[in-house]
Amino acid sequence: MKSQPVSIRPYSRKPEENGPSENEGLIAFPPGGSPSDAQAILDSLEEGIVAIGLDKKILYMNRAAREILKTRDENPISSDCRKVVNSSECQARCVLAKTVETGEPIRNMEISLVDAFGRRRVLRLNTALLKDSSGKVFGGVEIFHDISQIVALKEELKGRYSFGRIIGRSEKMQEIFDLLPVIAQSKSTVLIEGESGTGKELVAHALHENSSRREGPFVKLNCAALSEGVLESELFGHVRGAFTGAVQSRPGRFELASGGTLFLDEIGEISSSMQVKLLRVLQEEEFERVGGTKTVKVDVRVIAATNRDLKQAMETGEFRKDLYYRLRVIPITLPPLRERQEDLPLLIQSFIDRYNAELGKNIQGLTSEAMKVLLNYHYPGNIRELQNIIEHAALLCNESRIDLRHLPGDLLPAQAQSTFLESAMLEANPVKYLEEELIKMAMAEYGGNVSEVARRLSMGRSTLWRRLKEMKLA
Template sequence: MKRTILICDDEKNIRSGLAMAMELEGYATFAAEDGAVAWDYLNKHDIDLVITDLRMPNLSGEALLKKIVSAYPRLPVVILTGHGTIETAVEAMRMGAVDFFTKPVDLDRLTLVVKKSLSNNDLYAEHEELKKEVAQLKARNKYDRIIGKSQKMVNLMDIVSQVAPTKASVLITGESGVGKELVADAIHELSNRSEGPFIKVHCAALTSSLLESELFGHEKGAFTGAVALKKGRFELADGGTIFLDEIGEIDASTQVKLLRVLQEKQFERVGGEKSVSVDVRIVCATNKDLQKEIEKGNFREDLYYRLNVVHLDVPPLRDRKEDIPLLMTSFLTYFNQENDKHIEGFAPAAKRALLAYDWPGNIRELRNCIESAVVLARSTIIEPDDLPPAVSKAENPALLSLEVGMTLEEAEKRLIVSSLALCGGNKTKAAEMLGIGRKTLHRKLQEYQIDQD
């Protein structure tokens, strides 16, 4: 659909000249001879941008601008000034005009300003659209902190809402930063234990003896320093949920005790004889491959089966890139508020880069990336330069310059060197990128005496 520009000037020649210029650029136009006519038209039709003179009969340009800013704050207004005191034009900018032009108007620059204002407005509209989608998604999901509309995430959340109300133990796996802890939160929140305690234990952070007394508590005098009885996390979690993060890190003796809790719902405090009974739902997470740990003898198979009654695997972000736009928008909104910023959206090139990048650190990395972009952004739009180099580079393939006159051999050599560099020295990846076998690459490296460091 054609965008419509409203041109307002009391001089007929200027009206028709500008209208013609804008129509040549593919816009529809409407011309008004004073502010009152323009205002009337504006209220009845869809207008995408206004170009207005300042001094006019009936309703002046300043008065028109003032009305527009309060009624249609997103509508861009470009000011023309004939009697050219710059001060009034500057005042108009301060009131919210996007730019001003002194007559005679430089049409090339005007066209540019019009184009840019309209595309900024498009970005804004797109951002608003996404914000709406995020809100809808949150309303639909009973658990609103997990954002994602990819089929993979929808399926995962379906299983979460199915298993949450049961008492089944859940093992959550997935790479670092995919949202395992968030899934654990959801399981507790959506369970009928949500009013009960939710206790989180980061198993890798504690040495094995500390972990044992942390989990199961200790009796007074159990060891030096145990001056009083201390309840463990399992007791504290009674009636609720315990989340054991990094479960792959726990040692053999804690594994035995844990197995007993799962089988008999009871345990003894360190240094104690008396059994303590608890009603606790266990949720675990790991980014290790527990099957492998079992093969290596580091993890008990019987414990694994007890913990893994329901298995939830959270997919890496690169396998569900369709979630990226929603996540970007929701993090942008969050960090705008957090930092009192008013960034409106992402430049197309920045968006392409965010979509092209592989996100080895998954959602945590994306979140950090948007946070720093919000803090660093110099304009109201996030540009590729505001993103970390690794991300902004993802959009532009590295270029190689070849001079005509060089030998084919030299060209091949340069391409190999650059590909290797792009793959961080990884020969398997470089060979794949070049479409040759690893052996062939090796031979060429030797042949061309390429220094492999």
């Protein structure tokens, strides 16, 4: 026999019923059943259920909702929902009001609240509209469960597997995490070595933030991006008239970083003459501005970074031995991402959380197929490349999980790309589906620049705008 769906409709006590009823307001029951049947069904659920009218008065709360919210009111029916729920979203914008306005349910939103006993709780929330038999909306329902323990565990793991904004559970990263707090308290010069994209600047920033110099400035300079003359002026500053265009005196990065930390990236790219000048500052903590004669003293901790093999450069005479050993008082070598595969799930989730916040999305994770591709990829660009991949996928994904079709095409093996085309053939309009996916990919690649996307797809701007509106992307 086919089961009957549960109906939900507004309910009021009969005039002859005396005294308050905790069932007053909203009753859910199978056709032919009674309110007590519905109460038993709803009270058996672990999820909290709160029904709220358009006037923001509580219509109904089941047993789990009362326990999760720890309401002191024995009969919260007809109470103001903001007093009972008291969540972070109540202070910003009512989620039910948004559901009523848009007609769209909210799925898996995380909210925080303080219960009647002053304890902070984190809930995962879903919403839906409540309609009477004629289809008229008379309120909304919030369905939630308490994930406070899960969040607390994640925070504990985050503390165990992170230092600053650096994340990792691999043995190599754990060894680095053990050293960083000790290194942070020292003033000694640090040389961070590792391939491009391994997070050298993050390590430098974490050392600064966890040092006694945290209140001082953190100044950074990419040495490879500047010519020798410009680099000298950037590092040491210049006096007025030192060179053509020097219309006024200007402090350099060493002066700006005094009392704090100076991060010199791509240190292996500086010339031999600049190596001599830098060595003097590191040894004597003093220098003269370009074109000046006055000696400037500074108190700066220097953290340098390179993706070159400086030891080999030293042996070939490209890098001074004395500067190499002066910089390498404390060496830190960051492993490439391919050597810390066990860190991938943590890093992926971290980037998903970041882009959820930036893009206003609610991506929960990856499908098993997409995760398999990312776990088997070799990442020549290291963490920076992984971050770009997740950003690309997050822009394209409008679902709860990132799938193969959301990943950059060059990551997918030929078989996966074939599977993508086959999946397109399952759509009602395969050509339209492929066109929309191409538009999404191009929008992500060109940062939403409509002119560039139109040019890349050989499509008129007006046509592209029309497609974007149809796709609700404009």
